[in-house]
Amino acid sequence: MKNFFIKTFGCKTNQIESQIIENRLIKAGYKKSEKDFEILLVNSCTVTNIADSKCLQFLRAAKNANPNIKTVLLGCMAQYKKEELKKHGFIDLILGNEEKLNIEKYLSFDENYVVGDIFKVKEFQNYEIEKLSRTRANLKIQDGCNNKCSYCAINLARGKSRSNKLENILKQIETLTQNGYKEIILTGIHLNLWGHDLSPKQTLCDLIRAVEKTDIERYRIGSLYPNELTDELLEVLKKSKKFCPHFHLSLQSMNTKILKLMNRHYTSELCIEKIKKIKDIFPTSFIGADIIVGFPTETDEDFKETMQNIENLPFSNLHIFPYSKRENTPAATMEGQIPENIKKERAKKLKVIAEKKYQDFLEQNVGHELSVLVEKVYPDKACGLSGNYIEVEIPIFNKTVDKNTIVKVFGKNVNKNKLIAELL
Numbered sequence: 001m002k003n004f005f006i007k008t009f010g011c012k013t014n015q016i017e018s019q020i021i022e023n024r025l026i027k028a029g030y031k032k033s034e035k036d037f038e039i040l041l042v043n044s045c046t047v048t049n050i051a052d053s054k055c056l057q058f059l060r061a062a063k064n065a066n067p068n069i070k071t072v073l074l075g076c077m078a079q080y081k082k083e084e085l086k087k088h089g090f091i092d093l094i095l096g097n098e099e100k101l102n103i104e105k106y107l108s109f110d111e112n113y114v115v116g117d118i119f120k121v122k123e124f125q126n127y128e129i130e131k132l133s134r135t136r137a138n139l140k141i142q143d144g145c146n147n148k149c150s151y152c153a154i155n156l157a158r159g160k161s162r163s164n165k166l167e168n169i170l171k172q173i174e175t176l177t178q179n180g181y182k183e184i185i186l187t188g189i190h191l192n193l194w195g196h197d198l199s200p201k202q203t204l205c206d207l208i209r210a211v212e213k214t215d216i217e218r219y220r221i222g223s224l225y226p227n228e229l230t231d232e233l234l235e236v237l238k239k240s241k242k243f244c245p246h247f248h249l250s251l252q253s254m255n256t257k258i259l260k261l262m263n264r265h266y267t268s269e270l271c272i273e274k275i276k277k278i279k280d281i282f283p284t285s286f287i288g289a290d291i292i293v294g295f296p297t298e299t300d301e302d303f304k305e306t307m308q309n310i311e312n313l314p315f316s317n318l319h320i321f322p323y324s325k326r327e328n329t330p331a332a333t334m335e336g337q338i339p340e341n342i343k344k345e346r347a348k349k350l351k352v353i354a355e356k357k358y359q360d361f362l363e364q365n366v367g368h369e370l371s372v373l374v375e376k377v378y379p380d381k382a383c384g385l386s387g388n389y390i391e392v393e394i395p396i397f398n399k400t401v402d403k404n405t406i407v408k409v410f411g412k413n414v415n416k417n418k419l420i421a422e423l424l
Helices: 012-027 049-065 076-080 099-105 154-158 166-178 204-212 231-239 256-262 268-281 300-312 340-364
Strands: 003-008 039-044 070-075 093-095 137-140 183-187 218-221 246-252 286-293 317-322 369-377 381-386 391-395 406-415 418-423
Touching (some): 012 039, 012 070, 012 099, 012 137, 039 076, 049 070, 049 076, 070 076, 070 099, 076 154, 093 099, 137 166, 166 204, 204 231, 231 268, 256 268, 268 286, 286 300, 286 340, 300 340, 317 340, 369 418
Parallel strands (some): 039 070, 070 093, 137 183, 183 218, 391 418
Antiparallel strands (some): 381 391
């Protein structure tokens, strides 16, 4: 038996894949340990240069602290930068995105580099999970991306879109429900492509209608493109009795010129229309978005338009990223690259707006009833997540509240980034 520890960087898809890796290793006879481990696995993200640096710094520091451990780099960075990574002496084994899901096959190999051609992978790898380390269960239903955004390397790291079969997903939901889970999050790399490669072709709406019939108490949907928020999808979600009103939109910009250069296939006008429609249908919904600032050729006026559009729309929060040049992408060689200091300045301005948006959203929930999944219980309080994605703190005093239960609360006031609520 050997002890291992896995460190995860990046998205919810990476988180669920790390759980699969962990479960497979335990089943193969390995033991998880956060301190005395002989194998360190890093499930990497490569969405930006900063993400790359964090992964490498973590591995280098661990190897310097204990040269005897076996260091393993997995996932997107391993896939995308496979040739460049061979030069790093502090990495003992490199596994690509497909290989990492069969981790136990490679740990005892003499070979220290196993990264296949991800574009030759045609089928979704289905692995059933009975138990996850979190109260809310991420459920990966799709992998890969067919869109070729000019700035993004994720399609190079993940390959073409691949969908898990509906029967596999429903079986996984049944298992998780039987094991006590109350909430699932449907995740993927390009979520709305789910079902397009199946025969017969299916859609995300078909999947949601099927999820409605399961015994899971509530579900969320991962990131969506604004042009994929069709009237049919919004109508299906509106009729749902289990959908958590939480939307995360992969916008990237609110300026049409920049969106076209990004190869995003929609306009800022369409984004505005969709966001307003969401708020009309789901008045208490959380609306988050990803925004990239400092994309090549983005002028002060372009950025100003993005900023004004964001200020005028009912966003709840934003994830803001300075543009990061990625090798082998069209944007990396575009003229009009923006200096780093301007990118940072623009990101800082948007973060100020985002922080105010979130505080305003919290205040809007004071005086309203919310449904909260309790994730932690202390002697004097319980903490959990509302359906509309708010961290809620509930003073319990002499009342009993159990972890992993859904309770009704009434919003009383805001304390920093949390809503304080009382039990109903």
